[in-house]
Amino acid sequence: MKWMEQELETLAAESLERSLREGVPLQGSPGCIRQGEQAKLNLSSNDYLGLAGHPAIAETIRRELLREGTGSGASRLVTGNASAYTRLEEELASWQQSESALVFANGYMANTGVIRALAGRSDVVFSDQLNHASIVDGIVLSRAEHARYRHNDMSHLRSLLYKYRDRPRKLIVTDAVFSMDGDCAPLRELAELKQEYGAMLMVDEAHSGGIYGTQGEGLCHKLGIKDCVDIHMGTFSKSFGVYGAYICGSRTLIRWLVNHARPLIYSTALPPALVAGISTALHLVQAEHERRERLWDSVKLFRSLLDSAGFSIGSGDSPIVPLLVGDNAKALRFSNALATQGIAAVAIRPPTVPAGTARIRFSLSASHTVKELAEAAGVIRRTGLETGVLRA
CATH class of the missing domain: 3.90.1150.10 (Aspartate Aminotransferase, domain 1)
Structure with missing residues (x-):
């Protein structure tokens, strides 16, 4: 030692x-x-x-703790998938105007689990060099080739997309707002490149969800490109003032993640009381x-x-x-x-x-x-x- x-x-x-x-x-x-x-x-x-101390969220969690207990007892695929999850995921899908949604324990697990589930050894992931560590670690775990492009440099990304144009799966992933610099990704340009090269696009809205958009839907909605985003990720630990993360997308995507996202499959589910508290936070984010x-x-x-x-x-x-x-x-x-x-x-x-x-x-x-x-x-x-x- x-x-x-x-x-x-x-x-x-x-x-x-x-x-x-x-x-x-x-x-x-x-x-x-x-x-x-x-x-x-x-x-x-x-x-x-400023929702972390909101009395309505605290009261929801207190009430549900007395009814549901302090823990979920198992992973979501065993017996930990409480009814509060179903309600929250339906509300999330409606809020994001997506077909389906899936809740994870936290943002780190969501990013590592999703990227690993979508890319493998023969694939390539294009990632902004200032992306969050959870994105970087997800790429490492996937064993896909990691093609890092210079921060917000779309010319560099285009050259990399052309270089790897024949790869079977191509995933572009970016933060919407970069957590240490506070600037935004050029999401419209990313959406155009994704369509031009037949790639998937994943946007991490951890630091933009709740604050952009008419109801806090995020930067993708504000810019009008949400339909171009295949994997929409966000967290509940920032603007929502609670804890956890979500993925929104197609029903096919969510079905795939339920079967292939290892952090979801092999982790104990969030306590039902906390999930109920997130629902209250979601209502506040939209209304206030x-x-x-x-x-x-x-x-x-x-x-x-x-x-x-x-x-x-x-x-x-x-x-x-x-x-x-x-x-x-x-x-x-x-x-x-x-x-x-x-x-x-x-x-x-x-x-x-x-x-x-x-x-x-x-x-x-x-x-x-x-x-x-x-x-x-x-x-x-x-x-x-x-x-x-x-x-x-």
């Missing part, structure tokens, strides 16, 4: 070691978190619509439009304040705002300094992001007030100057 200590020492020396820290929501202060004895504005959560309006107002304000302060925040317009620092140690110092000033903003370092691009990744929520964000931007600017991240 000595090698572990040596490797950890190397990580620490390069400011790359990670550690766990406790944090609990601050009662009565949405958008805030308590870490130790200090209350902080939580600018690192993916709770985009003002949450999306508040969020987008906050996004415009916060991005404008950081940009005018002179920070490099990337080109996106989503609730994910990456403040680029570059150096690992400096990013950690900046994050720790913000923490002492009452702002929870985590430093993101390699291998999560490419070497030399360490950053503070801010995530905004409908729970944040204009006053909180304006004050936070002032603190961030001042701390940036004090730590040398921002030059006067």
